[in-house]
Amino acid sequence: MNERLRKRLAAIEGQAEHKDSVKTRNMPNGWEPGVVWDGTKGEITTDPSFDPNADWDDLLASRGLDPNVYEIVGDTIRWTSFDGWKRDAPGEEAYSTICYSFKAEIRKKVSDTGNPVIPEDVYQAVLKAKKPKKAPEKGDSNFVVALSDWQTGNRDGGGIELQAQKIADLVESIPNRIADLRRGGNPIGHVVIAGLGDLVEGTCGHYPGQQYRIEADRREQIKLVRRGIRDIIMAVSPIVDKVTVLAIGGNHGENRGLQGKAFTTTGDNDDVAIFEQLAETFSMNPDVYGHVGFKLPLEKLSLSINLSGKVIAFTHGHLSKPGANAGQAVWNWWKDQSMGRAHEGVADADILVTGHYHHLNVKEQEGRAVLICPSLTSVGEYFQDAYGVKTRAGTLNFTVDENGWNNLHLL
DSSP states (O other): OOHHHHHHHHHHTTOOHHHHHIIIIISOTTOOSEEEEOSSEEEEEOOOBSOTTOOHHHHHHHTTOOTTTEEEOTTOOEEEEEEEEEOSSTTSOOEEEEEEEEEEEEEEOBOTTSOBOOOOOHHHHHHTOOOOSSOOBOOSEEEEEEEOOOOBTBOGGGHHHHHHHHHHHHHHHHHHHHHHHHHTTOOEEEEEEEEOSOOBOOSSSSSTTGGGSBSSOHHHHHHHHHHHHHHHHHHHGGGBSEEEEEEOOOSTTBOBOTTSSBOSOTTOBHHHHHHHHHHHHHTTOHHHHTTEEEEOOSSOSEEEEEETTEEEEEEOSTTSOOOSOHHHHHHHHHHHHHHHOOSTTTTTOSEEEEOSSOSOEEEEETTEEEEEOOOSSOOOHHHHHHHSOOOOOOOEEEEEETTEEEEEEEO
């Protein structure tokens, strides 16, 4: 076999003989491609590149490192150049050119608070979702799940790691709860996912020393909530005929400064803005999520919905005057709405659902009920200092049909 034919076959079979010659003839010692990683930090030596300005995302990915998770450290980049071979297309003759190789320290990406950055793309996850092959079940019973007082970023009650775990658990436990209720004879065809406010902790101005008691900045808090709500909607939507997602603002979602007061409108609230972002995202895939609707206020701090002839109203609860009895405080606020009617739908509601007080409290009178939701995790030092106890954490859910509410349960 002549030399020309041998080289041709080597190129076609992917043996890349020209690369072998690069390593043996031209690549400097100590610049062999590879990654060294000790569990927290490391060093990368990149594959040879023909581009002196090669993109670092591509260079990381070529060594099996996700550029969403790993990054280079500061100005640690070193590089070398050497003579190598380049072939513009398979089977063509290789020609001599300059190659470049880079070295740099690497680490896992971290946020400004020191917490690992969680890669996410809410838009792409929703856009790529496929319509389920099995048609969702229909029924005349409504399932309401109230997401209240997550306060992501607060170090109390287990901190952000436990908060993230609790949110992830809901992605599985909510569909499981619906399945259990159906087996019990509840024909659930409609799910209401209600954001009751204080899903983020905020960073300052809500109580003394708050800025020293958080484990995530505002952006990271919002990210965790946005991903959690996205995943819950995506988990529930394939199993029911209709999904309604609603949200109202809490006090921790307010845009506050160090003076401790909200300085913009009541509508400028992270608790609602997160759902507004998700509404726009889910609308991009109507074939899969056309049965998912959003009900969001502009500046009102309450809203209502009619379920099987029963009016269900939602508010965070911070509008009521606090006292020794949270249930009575909310009840008194509700009674006042019957006179002033400042909150449309609240005065005529059959059921009022609130959060804010971080514990389960139910008060019913003459067919009307107040349901106060607990927080996602146990409240911490401030509540315990005042009352000497901790609260039972959980996520309130219940059913509504023509007979009213039933199947009250904590996840």
